[in-house]
Amino acid sequence: MLVGVVVNAFILLAMYWKVLSIQKDEEDPVAEYAAEEEVNSHQFSPATMSHFNSLNSQEWNTRIDGFNIPNSPQVQTLRNQSAVSHGEIDRVLDSTRNSNASKEETNGMPSLTKEETNGSPSKADAILDKPVEADLLLTSETKDYRSVRWKYVLWKSFVYIITLGMLIAMLLGLNMSWTAISAALALVVLDFQDARPSLEKVSYSLLIFFCGMFITVDGFNKTGIPGALWDVMEPYSQVDRASGVAILALVILILSNVASNVPTVLLLGGPVAASAAAISQEDEKKAWLILAWASTVAGNLSLLGSAANLIVCEQARRAPNIAYTLTFWNHLKFGLPSTLIITAIGLTLIR
Structure with a gap:
């Protein structure tokens, strides 16, 4: 079997090398579709946790929706809170600085640069303290995110356990049909959602x-x-x-x-x-x-x-x-x- 797989791979490469080696155009819809599928398949992975603070609200909502998490109050709170990002805070700060600078110039006072503003106690200091509040907010979001993620890890572990149990039952010689349908029903109950979308995919x-x-x-x-x-x-x-x-x-x-x-x-x-x-x-x-x-x-x-x-x-x-x-x-x-x-x-x- 292993030799056959290797031989088949070589035959496919020999016959379709030109097709497989074609460089995809950036606007190729097939490539875009594949990229979208790749993104959806890697939602809530550990690699995304380090970039949590940089996610905007749209990306966060997409990750939650793609993960099929029910619209619980906790998740809705996370969505609402995630609307505040560092980029928006920076825009607010820049807008406030420009407004203060224009007012000071109007009153005959020279405008302060960003370094001067940071170095002198003024109203700008109060504005610059907002990122600290935002960081505390994001820390709370991180805790909620971790809670949701651990629930997913637990759910995924049960899926593996049920699948492994089905394979063990088959190896022990139990009835294959009853074993398979019992595992399927256990997964449906574990998912606790309407099975109609899955049944619609049956050919x-x-x-x-x-x-x-x-x-x-x-x-x-x-x-x-x-x-x-x-x-x-x-x-x-x-x-x-x-x-x-x-x-x-x-x-x-x-x-x-x-x-x-x-x-x-x-x-x-x-x-x-x-x-x-x-x-x-x-x-x-x-x-x-x-x-x-x-x-x-x-x-x-x-x-x-x-x-x-x-x-x-x-x-x-x-x-x-x-x-x-x-x-x-x-x-x-x-x-x-x-x-x-x-x-x-x-x-x-x-x-």
Whole structure:
């Protein structure tokens, strides 16, 4: 698997190096969209805490809204307080200094420079004391910010704990369906928000596709046609010979791109294992490894090779601002060499 990932990366670089190396224009909407997504994904990170005092009210509101924190009175207070920034204080100070200077010139007195104003006791000193009050205000904001952040850290920790518990339950052999739906319900309760936005992102057409695929495969298997085809290919697909392994892998590649790889495993799993078990127990293990490897890599050959490919195409077509239509031939141009090379590498390692 690791070797296959490296080989795929090299093939992608070799085929699409020019596309990947194009310098993006600063006004490119795709780059702006990516930059916006990057900003949203790094909200409330520790790196932003050191710049807390420099955030203006709009940035602060954006960070809170992007973080999906409910509009509690505490958060509303933070928003109102954050409207006072150092930049606004400086503008008030400059405006007051200019006003005092103009009045003093009108009264015949020379205007004071900023250094003179800072060095002599006058009304300007009272104005210059305002940043101290602002700093105290921002210190209070920092405490409230830290409180909100710790609540988020605690919430995030529970998310990790629930996810880890789900994985442990699956490794212990508990029912996969009940384990997954229990973890999902726990996350919904933990979020304590309406689940409708999340449910709207579910691709129900793909769910119907999967249901129909498994029903169709089961019906096709009961016709006896797959068994008859395997009876013809079985003498040439013995896993104790190199030629037999190559033919078996070729059959798996073809069927996986006709009926998808999951139905192929459902159709061939039993017959292939039984045929290999008649030779030896070690060959039975090898047969399962060949079936797993060849059917998995076969998903790279064409769009029909794996339902995951269809999911990617659907997501790419619906992507906002960067919608892309991945055609059958564009995918095959990469999938054919990738599948043949990586399948050969894997079969060699298994043998």
